[in-house]
Amino acid sequence: MGMDSLIGGTIWDEYSQKVTDLMNNPQNMGEITKEQAAEMGAELIVADFGAESCGDAVRLYWAVDPKTDIIKEAKFKSFGCGTAIASSDTMVELCRGKTVDEAVKITNIDVEKAMRDTPDVPAVPPQKMHCSVMAYDVIKKAAAQYKGVDIESFEEEIIVCECARVSLSTLKEVIRLNDLTTIEQITDYTKAGAFCKSCIKPGGHEAKDIYLVDLLAEYEKEKLARTAAPGANVSFAEMTVVQRLKAVERIIDENIRQMLVMDGGDMEILDIKENGAHFDIYIRYLGACSGCASSSTGTLFAIENILKEKLDENIRVLPI
Amino acid sequence: MRVYLDNNATTLVDPHVFAEMEPYFVQKYGNPNSLHSFASETHPGLKDAMEKIYAGIHAPKEDSVVITSCATESNNWVFKSIYFEYILTGRKNHIIVSEVEHPSVIATAKFIESMGCKVTYLPINHEGLVDPQTVRDSITSKTALVSVMWANNETGAIFPVEEIGAICAEHNVLFHTDAVQAIGKIPVDVQSFNVDYLTFSAHKFHGPKGVGGLYMKRGRELSPLLHGGSQMGGYRSGTLNVPGIVGMGKAMEQAIDALDFEMTEVREMRDAFEDELLKIPDTFVVTPREKRTPNTILISFRGIEGESMLWDLNRAGIGASTGSACASEDLESNPVMEAIGADADLAHTAVRFSLSRYTTQEELDYTIEVVKKAVERLRGISSSYAYAPEGHKSGLDTHH
Numbered sequence: 239m240g241m242d243s244l245i246g247g248t249i250w251d252e253y254s255q256k257v258t259d260l261m262n263n264p265q266n267m268g269e270i271t272k273e274q275a276a277e278m279g280a281e282l283i284v285a286d287f288g289a290e291s292c293g294d295a296v297r298l299y300w301a302v303d304p305k306t307d308i309i310k311e312a313k314f315k316s317f318g319c320g321t322a323i324a325s326s327d328t329m330v331e332l333c334r335g336k337t338v339d340e341a342v343k344i345t346n347i348d349v350e351k352a353m354r355d356t357p358d359v360p361a362v363p364p365q366k367m368h369c370s371v372m373a374y375d376v377i378k379k380a381a382a383q384y385k386g387v388d389i390e391s392f393e394e395e396i397i398v399c400e401c402a403r404v405s406l407s408t409l410k411e412v413i414r415l416n417d418l419t420t421i422e423q424i425t426d427y428t429k430a431g432a433f434c435k436s437c438i439k440p441g442g443h444e445a446k447d448i449y450l451v452d453l454l455a456e457y458e459k460e461k462l463a464r465t466a467a468p469g470a471n472v473s474f475a476e477m478t479v480v481q482r483l484k485a486v487e488r489i490i491d492e493n494i495r496q497m498l499v500m501d502g503g504d505m506e507i508l509d510i511k512e513n514g515a516h517f518d519i520y521i522r523y524l525g526a527c528s529g530c531a532s533s534s535t536g537t538l539f540a541i542e543n544i545l546k547e548k549l550d551e552n553i554r555v556l557p558i
Numbered sequence: 559m560r561v562y563l564d565n566n567a568t569t570l571v572d573p574h575v576f577a578e579m580e581p582y583f584v585q586k587y588g589n590p591n592s593l594h595s596f597a598s599e600t601h602p603g604l605k606d607a608m609e610k611i612y613a614g615i616h617a618p619k620e621d622s623v624v625i626t627s628c629a630t631e632s633n634n635w636v637f638k639s640i641y642f643e644y645i646l647t648g649r650k651n652h653i654i655v656s657e658v659e660h661p662s663v664i665a666t667a668k669f670i671e672s673m674g675c676k677v678t679y680l681p682i683n684h685e686g687l688v689d690p691q692t693v694r695d696s697i698t699s700k701t702a703l704v705s706v707m708w709a710n711n712e713t714g715a716i717f718p719v720e721e722i723g724a725i726c727a728e729h730n731v732l733f734h735t736d737a738v739q740a741i742g743k744i745p746v747d748v749q750s751f752n753v754d755y756l757t758f759s760a761h762k763f764h765g766p767k768g769v770g771g772l773y774m775k776r777g778r779e780l781s782p783l784l785h786g787g788s789q790m791g792g793y794r795s796g797t798l799n800v801p802g803i804v805g806m807g808k809a810m811e812q813a814i815d816a817l818d819f820e821m822t823e824v825r826e827m828r829d830a831f832e833d834e835l836l837k838i839p840d841t842f843v844v845t846p847r848e849k850r851t852p853n854t855i856l857i858s859f860r861g862i863e864g865e866s867m868l869w870d871l872n873r874a875g876i877g878a879s880t881g882s883a884c885a886s887e888d889l890e891s892n893p894v895m896e897a898i899g900a901d902a903d904l905a906h907t908a909v910r911f912s913l914s915r916y917t918t919q920e921e922l923d924y925t926i927e928v929v930k931k932a933v934e935r936l937r938g939i940s941s942s943y944a945y946a947p948e949g950h951k952s953g954l955d956t957h958h
Contacts, residue, residue, distance in 0.1 A: 261869060267938070267943035278563060284950050291902035293863065297941040315944035319865040323939060441575070 242470075252321065252363035255353040259529045260324035266331055267323075268313040270299040279303065280310050283395045285380035294415060295320035296326045296375045300333070304386055307337040315556030321362045321369035330372035342381045342392050345403055367401040368434030368443065398448050406448060413457050440526055472480035474517065474550035482510050486519060489548045494541055505525030507539075517553045519545065533557060560875040561921040565762075566711050566739060566854060566912035567879055571765040573804070576864035576929075577810040579766065582801040590798050591789060600800050602662030607807025615737075615756065615773060616747040618876040622774045624793045625803050629759035630662035630737045632772035633705075635794075636734050636755050637666040640703045641781035652676040656688045656717070659707055660736055667705075667736050678705070682897045686713045686845040690721040697725070703732045708740035712894040714854025716744060719809040724754035727898070732778065738770075742813030743820055743851040760802070764914070765809030770854050785881035816915050824882075825852035828913050831922045832857075838933055844898060844908070853914060856894070857932055858907040861942035867909050870932035876925055879910045890917060939951045 239303040243521055253261075275282035280301035288295035294317060299526045314326040328349050333341045338505035349370050353361035364369070381390040396406040411416065412427050425431045425496035431450050439451045477485060486507055497503050511518045521541070523533050530537070534557060542555040582603065582652035588596030590604060594958040606624070626632045628738050637653070644650040655667050673678040678696040680688050688706055697704070709716050719735050728734035734755035740746050742763035747754055752846070755778065774780060779793065786795025822930050828847075830854050835841060840860035859867060864880030871878050895905045911925075937943045 250872075261866075262873070264939060271945060272947045282947060284947060286941065289903075290861070290907075291905055293906040295941050297944050297946075315939060315941040317861060317940045317942050318863050320869050369868070377561075465864065 240478075245332055249363050249366060250320070252360075252366075253324075253358070254353055254361040256328075256353045256355055257324040257361050260327045260353070261320035264323055264327040266313055266327050266334075267315065268299075269315065270301050270311055270482075271311050271553060274311075275301040278310050281384070283384050284381045285376055285383055286546070287376035287379050290317050290444060294369055294372055296322070296372050298326075298330070298380050300384070302382050304450065307339065309333050309336055309338065309341060318372075319366075322372065324353060325370035325373040326376075328352050333377065338381050338384055346370040346404055349373050352407045364433045365435075366441075367432075368436070371400045396448070396452065396547040398436045398446070398453070399428075399430035399433070401437075402429040404428045404430035406453075409450070409453055409456075411549060419454065419458070421454070422448055424454070424515065439537075453546055457497075479510070483507065485549055486510065486545060489545055490514075490541070493544050496528055498525075498537075501526055501530075503530065513554075515552050517550060519553060519555050520556060520558055521555060522558050526533050559921070559924050560877075561917075561925055562877050563911045563917065563921075563925065564879045565914040565917075566714075566875045566910065568761045568767065569764045571761075571766055571916055572812050573808060574812060575765055575805050575808045578804040579801040582804055586800070587636060590800060591787070592781055600798075603696050603804045604798065604800060606735075609865055610807040610811040611690040611771060612736040613865045614726070614741070614746070614814050615758070616749050617773055618749065618776075620776045621748070622791065622793060622824055624772050624774065624790050625806070626770045626772055626794060627768055628665075628755075628768075628770045629660070629706075629736065629801070630761075632759075633662040633734075633736060634666050634772050635772060635780060636705070636757070637663070637701070638783055640732065641670040641673065641675060643781060644702035644819060645670065645673070651700045652678070652698055653703040653705065654678045654693060654696050654701060655679060655705045656680045656682065656707065657680055658686075658710055658712070658897050659705065659712060660738065662909060663736055665821050676700075682715075682894075683874070683953045684898055685849065686715040687849065688722070690718050690725060693722050694725050694729075695911065697729045697731055701729070701731045705734040705736070707736040707738075708746070708940055709737075710894065710910075711739050713845045713856045714739070714850035716849055716851060716911075717751065720751040726754075727752040739854075741810070742817065743853060745817065748773055748775070755780075758889075760806035760809050763809050763813040766802055766805040769799050769814040770807045772791070773805070793809065819915055821852050824915055824917070827917065827919060827922060828853055828855065831855070831911070831913075831926065835929065837929060842904060844894065845931060850856045853912050853917075855911045856908050857911070858895075858904040858937075859909065860904065860907060861867045862933065862936045863906050864909050867929075867932055867937050869911075870936065871925075871928060874928040875933075876928055879912070880908055898922060901950070 239304050262458065262557060272282050278301050280303050283302055285298045286295065296314055296316045297311040300309050303310050312330045314330045316323050316326040329344065332348065334345050334350060341358060350361050350367065378389050378392045381392065384471060398406050398409055399405055413424065416427060418424055418427065421431055431438045433471060434443050436444035436445050437450055449526040450471060474485065504524040505521050508520040508522055523531060527533050538555060538557060545553045545555065560579060571654055586599045588600050590597050590600045611623055653661055653667065653675060655677065667677050678698065680692045682688055691706055704722060705819050706717050706719060706722050708719050724732050732754045733752060735753055737746055737758045738759050739762065741758045754775045756773040761767040782793050782795065784795045789798055832843060834848065835842065842858045846858045868878060868880055895908050
């Protein structure tokens with residue numbers, strides 16, 4: 239936040255001159271017919287992406303030379319806003335003359351960069367990045383059609399944020415390496431979630447399989463599991479039998495056992511039973527402890543008090 | 559040529575209004591609540607303005623018309639005070655709003671929903687109107703408030719507030735209406751039907767920005783949202799916006815004087831303009847025109863995304879609006895288009911033209927020419943009108 243975000247501006251003011259010019263006068267807009275493709279000795283590929291009901295749609299025309307796989311001519315038609323039209327136009331420009339395999343490598347980020355006036359100033363405001371994504375997707379669609387393969391085969395990894403093209407593996411790694419706990423941090427580190435915001439949480443513009451909030455929750459869970467030293471996060475009453483046993487063992491190890499061993503004794507835990515409101519912990523003294531007078535008075539009270547203090551008020555320790 | 563056809567967003571300040579306000583900046587700048595002549599010289603102007611505002615909505619003297627900073631404040635005040643008084647105390651647990659209310663109502667309803675209040679969002683029908691029967695069906699013994707706008711900002715659809723008010727009276731439920739888009743466009747009379755609270759805003763009827771009002775019927779007064787120096791009878795603290803109030807008073811008077819003109823001349827111009835627009839093939843208007851405010855048209859141009867139409871209009875100096883798609887921060891389609899269940903392909907194609915009494919025939923003639931050219935150019939680019947080889951399956955993905 240801060241001054242610049244308080245009044246807000248018109249998104250159009252943040253368009254680069256190139257975006258404005260291309261919207262006013264697209265250079266590669268048009269169609270290629272079957273006949274025209276045939277004249278070029280090329281195969282016509284027509285691919286659609288998006289839908290009017292979603293707010294943007296693009297149709298990409300390629301005339302591909304079947305011998306060389308080179309895209310000899312490319313055109314587009316688009317239903318969408320200025321960014322959608324300008325990015326489709328730029329995308330077509332970038333495809334032309336490349337082989338299909340090369341074209342598949344073009345991303346929406348390449349398209350956005352190509353529309354910049356100066357290298358460090360984005361061509362479109364953040365919320366418009368989304369409109370350039372379909373330019374990327376439609377290339378994959380066309381290439382899949384040309385090669386007769388499934389579009390998924392071009393996706394080497396799972397992309398969570400399509401606007402900034404941040405993959406699942408990158409996000410997982412960055413979150414863990416830097417111990418990130420908020421969406422803002424993820425955005426600062428990776429740019430994911432900075433644009434159309436669909437990937438942040440369900441209910442955004444576009445439904446996703448994986449959201450940033452899921453990744454944070456997953457990491458949080460992991461951390462919990464790791465630091466879930468018994469008793470650290472869960473109350474004694476909520477623990478499983480095994481957790482209770484471990485928790486009691488740990489407290490005894492940390493606070494009591496050493497004291498007993500110094501006197502040539504030891505103890506073991508036999509059982510933990512819920513008895514009404516109480517937790518009855520049955521123990522057996524070993525070595526010098528067994529038969530020691532204090533084992534049923536001072537030492538016993540000490541053990542019980544520590545367990546009560548550290549784990550639960552309702553613990554009773556019963557030596558056998 | 560510059561043409562302003564976005565009068566549902568805001569309006570120019572009527573020069574007479576501006577003239578009336580001017581002395582209250584440099585000459586009569588006193589705080590009305592002080593005890594000296596600087597204060598008292600503001601009183602006649604304020605009194606006169608309040609009388610004009612009361613007259614404008616035909617409010618009886620015994621009722622309160624509290625001046626606020628804007629319609630958003632008025633709407634927030636109603637919902638939050640009802641929440642504190644009825645919901646938080648457990649006396650009631652439910653409110654009803656239409657699903658196409660202004661964001662200042664929807665967002666506030668959602669906020670109190672997050673605080674535990676049940677909220678019913680009434681659907682609108684294919685004409686963009688609320689059916690009063692849905693209000694009746696939604697009311698429970700625990701309903702505290704029904705809030706339905708008088709006229710919709712996007713379509714201009716005039717909602718049946720008289721019938722809804724009557725249903726609320728019958729069930730002893732409070733009724734609020736956001737009349738921001740009604741004042742100055744259709745007659746507004748708070749005594750002609752049952753209404754407890756009514757919101758309005760000066761800048762929508764050629765008054766200044768930063769001043770609005772909330773009408774409250776006697777016996778229905780809300781506890782204040784803004785506490786402080788007990789201005790406005792303690793209902794709304796904060797130093798009185800003297801020039802704003804004076805301006806709103808004058809604007810209200812002007813709006814009432816111009817109401818006939820609005821309902822005849824502006825309506826005729828709007829209708830003729832709409833007829834011309836509809837001559838363009840594949841265009842669709844939402845809500846029958848006799849059920850709309852006289853100045854508004856929400857029109858879809860098939861195959862043209864709304865923002866790109868605005869782009870071409872703006873290049874030609876014309877200001878219009880679209881609530882749809884990329885034009886807004888959240889990329890969503892126009893909520894009204896979704897709510898009326900319009901053809902999904904049209905959800906992102908709506909453009910709103912809203913006229914005022916300052917709109918001229920010449921401006922509309924020019925706009926028609928520009929729109930025609932824009933439609934030709936943008937449909938030329940549009941994939942919706944593009945060539946496809948025989949047997950091509952469009953295979954349009956719903957990637958959203």
